Amino acid sequence: MKYQDLIEACQSDWQEYTEHTFVQQLALGTLPQESFLHYLKQDFLFLKQYARAYALAIYKARTLEDMRQALPSVQALVDTEIAHHVTYCAEWGLSESDLENEPEDFGTVAYTRYVLDAGMAGDLVDLYAALAPCSIGYAVIGKALLNSAETKLEGNPYRSWIELYGGEEFQTGVAQGAEHFDRLLKEIDINSQRGQILVEVFKTATRMEVAFWQQGINAGEI
Incomplete structure (x- = not known):
């Protein structure tokens, strides 16, 4: 199977994620600032755990090639994406200290620990099935918004958020990661017990993404 089969297996959840009210309001510029600031702070905390999960991919890898595939993601997250996030947050009046001291929201804890647990309990493919909705989903959202x-x-x-995730650099990186994920999935039948376990992992992580958007919306309604 391919990663697209996982998306199709949880299409309603995927649509709720990629077309969430949070995303629609971002596109129109009508998202309340309180919602976006809450999202930015929680996303910083999320990215730290996401980097740990990709580091776990190196530990879980059985071949040098799989280790090489995960290493650029760890480096990009720690050296580039998180640094970019800190710089971006500074434009909204949030310092790195503010971000580090922000309490994790329940949705952030649930999502990040689920991804790590999926990787610890399973193998490399389980881990990537839990990681994939974030990277692939943001690429789908960014491209759709930029082209709409x-x-x-x-x-x-x-605007800069839309251009970041819809931009060529992010799109290319995600495409490379998705290609590697497809190679790992190649010998697995989606209708097998193994395939259905991966569907459930992917679906749960997708539902966590929906909850992550929603906690941002809820913060703007307080």
Whole structure:
């Protein structure tokens, strides 16, 4: 099977994730600032755990090639993406100290620990099935928003977010990771017991992404 088969197996959850109200309001620039700031702080905490999960992929890898595949993701997260996130948050008045001292929301804890647990309890493929909804989903969302005629870029305070995830660098990196994931999935039948376990892992992580958006929306309603 391929990763696209996992998406199709949980299509309603995937659609709820990629077309969430949070995403739609980002595209229009109407998302309340409180919602976005809450999301930024929680996403910093998420990215730290996400980097740990990719480090776990190196530990779980059985071949040098699989180790090589995971290493750039760890380096990119620690050296580039988190650093970019800190710089970006500074534009919104949030210092690195603010981000480090922010309490983890329940949704953040549930999601990140689920990913780590899936990797610890299973093998490399289980771990990537839990990681994939985030990276692939953000690429799908970024590309869709950047290409949509309904997206408002001019004067949109969230324009840089849309351009980051819809941009060539992020899209290329995710495409390479997705190709590697497909190679790992190649010999697995989606209808087998193993395949159905991976579907459940992917689906649960996708539902966690929905909850992550929703906690941002809820923060703007307080």
